[in-house]
Amino acid sequence: MTSSSSPSQDAQRFADHRTESLRADALMEEDVAWSQEIDGDRDGDQFDRSERAALRRVVGLSTELEDVTEVEYRQLRLERVVLVGVWTSGTVRDAENSLAELAALAETAGALVLDGVIQRRDKPDPATYIGSGKAHELRDIVLESGADTVVCDGELSPGQLIHLEDVVKVKVVDRTALILDIFAQHAKSREGKAQVALAQMQYMLPRLRGWGQSLSRQMGGGGGGGMATRGPGETKIETDRRRIREKMAKMRREIADMKTGREIKRQERRRNKVPSVAIAGYTNAGKSSLLNRLTGAGVLVENALFATLDPTVRRAETPSGRIYTLADTVGFVRHLPHHLVEAFRSTMEEVGDSDLIVHVVDGSHPAPEEQLAAVREVIRDVGAVDVREIVVINKADAADPLVLQRLLRAERYAIAVSARTGQGIAELLALIDEELPRPEVEVEALLPYTEGALVSRIHAEGEVLSEEHTPEGTVVKARVHEELAAALSPYVPVAR
Numbered sequence: 048m049t050s051s052s053s054p055s056q057d058a059q060r061f062a063d064h065r066t067e068s069l070r071a072d073a074l075m076e077e078d079v080a081w082s083q084e085i086d087g088d089r090d091g092d093q094f095d096r097s098e099r100a101a102l103r104r105v106v107g108l109s110t111e112l113e114d115v116t117e118v119e120y121r122q123l124r125l126e127r128v129v130l131v132g133v134w135t136s137g138t139v140r141d142a143e144n145s146l147a148e149l150a151a152l153a154e155t156a157g158a159l160v161l162d163g164v165i166q167r168r169d170k171p172d173p174a175t176y177i178g179s180g181k182a183h184e185l186r187d188i189v190l191e192s193g194a195d196t197v198v199c200d201g202e203l204s205p206g207q208l209i210h211l212e213d214v215v216k217v218k219v220v221d222r223t224a225l226i227l228d229i230f231a232q233h234a235k236s237r238e239g240k241a242q243v244a245l246a247q248m249q250y251m252l253p254r255l256r257g258w259g260q261s262l263s264r265q266m267g268g269g270g271g272g273g274m275a276t277r278g279p280g281e282t283k284i285e286t287d288r289r290r291i292r293e294k295m296a297k298m299r300r301e302i303a304d305m306k307t308g309r310e311i312k313r314q315e316r317r318r319n320k321v322p323s324v325a326i327a328g329y330t331n332a333g334k335s336s337l338l339n340r341l342t343g344a345g346v347l348v349e350n351a352l353f354a355t356l357d358p359t360v361r362r363a364e365t366p367s368g369r370i371y372t373l374a375d376t377v378g379f380v381r382h383l384p385h386h387l388v389e390a391f392r393s394t395m396e397e398v399g400d401s402d403l404i405v406h407v408v409d410g411s412h413p414a415p416e417e418q419l420a421a422v423r424e425v426i427r428d429v430g431a432v433d434v435r436e437i438v439v440i441n442k443a444d445a446a447d448p449l450v451l452q453r454l455l456r457a458e459r460y461a462i463a464v465s466a467r468t469g470q471g472i473a474e475l476l477a478l479i480d481e482e483l484p485r486p487e488v489e490v491e492a493l494l495p496y497t498e499g500a501l502v503s504r505i506h507a508e509g510e511v512l513s514e515e516h517t518p519e520g521t522v523v524k525a526r527v528h529e530e531l532a533a534a535l536s537p538y539v540p541v542a543r
Contacts, residue, residue, distance in 0.1 A: 128153050129189055130163035132200035133171045144413050148381070149200045149222060151331075156229050161192040175214060176207045182214040189215050196220055202382070205254045222382065223250060238305040245298040248291050255284055255291075320508045320528045322371040322483045324363070325398040325434075327426065328407030329418035330378030333441040335359075336466035337407055338375045341476070360397070365480035366473075370507055374401065381421045388428050399431040402484050405475075407439045408454070410446030410463065415454060435482055436460065439475060444468050485510055486526040492538040495520040501538075504531060 130149050134142035142165050150160045164185065166177040175182040176199055189197065196218045197211070203221040212219045227247050234240045326334045342361040359375040374397045388395070398404060406422060408415050419438070426432070438461040440446070440454050451463050462478055464471030486509050494501055502521055505511060509527035516522075527535065 126159060126196075127161050127192070127194045128158045128196045128198050129161055129185070129192060129194045130198050130200065131177060131185060132163070132165045133177060134165050134167045135170055139165075141414070141417075144417075145200055145381070147413075149198060149225075152222070152225050152229065152380075153198055156225055156232070158196070158198075161194050162188055164188065171201060171207075173204075174207065175211045176201070176203055177211075179214070182211055186215045189217055198222070198225060208254065226380065226383070238302065241298050241301050241305070245295060245302065248295050248298070252288060252291050252295075255287055320486070320531075322369070322403070323374065323397075323401045324371055324403045324405055324479060324483070325374045325376055325401035326405045326407060327376050327398050327422060328378065328439075328441075329409060329412075329422055330380050332378070332407045332409040332412075332418065333466050334375055334378065334407050337405070337439065337441060337464070338373060340466045340469065340472055342373055365483070366476055367480055367510070368506070369480060369483065369510060371402075371479075371483060374398075379422045379425045381417065383421070383425055388425060395425070395429040398426060399429045399434070401431070401434055403479065403482055404431065404434050404436045405439055405479070406436050407441050409442055410440040410451055410454065411442045415440070415450065416457075419458075437462065437475075437478060437482060439464055441466055443470055486528045486531075488529055488532040489524075489526050490532055490535050490539055491522070491524040492535045493517070493520050493522050494535075494538050498538070501534065504534075 130146055130153065132142060132146045132149065146163050146165060150163060153160055166181050168178070172178045177185065185197065188194075194217065197215055197220070199211075199219065199221045201221060202223045203211070203219070208219055208221070227243065227250060230243045231240075231247065234243045326338055328334050338359065338361065342363045361373050361375075363371055363373045365371065376395065376397055404426070406419070408418050408422075412418060426434075438454070438458040440451060440461060440463045442465060443451060443463040444465040444467065446463075455461050455463065460478075460482070462471055462475055464475050466472075489512075498520075502523065505523055505525050505527060508531055509525045511523065511525045513524040514521065
């Protein structure tokens with residue numbers, strides 16, 4: 048006996064059948080689509096597989112800091128800056144000149160200077176550099192001008208940087224960091240870049256600080272346990288400092304290796320008794336222009352601070368025919384950071400090892416005497432106190448005649464020139480010829496014509512006083528160094 052189904056059971060079977068039918072249709076459509084992809088050009092399955100195999104990085108989740116995070120933060124991406132100076136001594140004009148130089152430094156670094164203020168104090172405030180009240184006034188100036196950075200005319204301690212930033216709410220940069228940034232922009236050679244990097248790390252090492260709590264967390268010690276099993280080790284900031292010290296040691300080794308090549312060339316010049324002249328002076332005083340005028344070297348000339356960082360050595364000749372080398376050196380500036388003096392010491396040795404310093408000063412500068420004093424301070428630091436010095440007052444065509452007269456009276460060996468127009472260059476060449484050290488031994492020799500090499504050495508290494516060609520050979524009277532005098536001794540005295 049067959050049982051008849053109820054209406055509710057019939058409805059349920061119909062619904063199940065329709066669901067199975069829809070599922071089958073969907074599967075058929077999927078099979079058709081898959082077969083079309085196989086027959087077509089697009090390989091969808093491969094695209095999906097690459098998606099599944101790839102790791103997609105989510106930006107912003109990493110808490111791991113780079114080796115020198117603070118250095119990267121302090122890199123000057125300057126756009127709009129306000130300058131701040133503390134006037135502790137001297138006249139108001141001196142303070143304004145110092146801030147004007149800071150403005151030139153900021154512009155060289157690529158900034159737009161919006162405003163500049165000076166605070167009169169006996170000494171900088173140990174907490175905020177300008178005092179807490181003035182710091183809040185500075186905050187108002189920053190807000191009104193829309194500045195993104197404050198540049199201070201001095202070297203700030205780590206505490207002063209932090210406290211002043213907390214008040215003004217924008218990045219604070221001191222004069223030292225500004226100069227370091229300009230050096231980093233202008234360094235072209237491998238050695239120059241290494242020297243700047245070393246100076247930056249020396250400056251930044253004591254200024255590393257924790258951002259939030261990330262640098263204060265402790266890194267795990269040794270052992271093979273997992274993240275939750277390691278014991279306390281050095282903090283993250285200690286790790287960063289250790290890594291920076293390791294990089295500094297590596298940089299010093301690299302600079303020492305690069306120094307060797309320049310020292311070999313210097314020893315070769317000494318062996319050949321070629322006198323050397325170093326051009327030193329304040330930044331943007333016209334040293335490279337003067338080198339080009341004297342030697343035709345074609346060195347980069349730019350109306351910018353610290354345009355020259357890599358030393359250039361060129362061969363030159365005095366009016367009397369004496370050969371010497373002329374070296375262009377890095378420019379100096381007031382309060383040159385001691386980190387830079389140390390890092391560039393190998394480069395500045397060109398000044399210390401020279402026979403004569405041509406000290407270039409900008410005659411059109413508002414305070415040329417300050418420039419002279421600042422450069423001489425650095426020259427003392429590199430141990431060149433006993434080297435002869437000629438003061439060259441450059442840009443004489445744009446200088447105040449009264450200032451030129453004042454400088455010429457104050458300096459014992461001084462000459463006014465213009466590297467741009469050529470004024471005074473002939474007199475400068477004659478003065479260099481006069482001041483260069485002369486060979487100490489005077490000889491007169493009859494050299495057979497087969498000894499042409501000795502005659503050439505006399506011309507290259509000595510000072511020819513007279514020369515006469517006779518049937519027996521060349522009669523030469525000259526001043527030479529002892530080594531060459533010994534080589535000439537078989538031909539002395541001259542038999543008449």
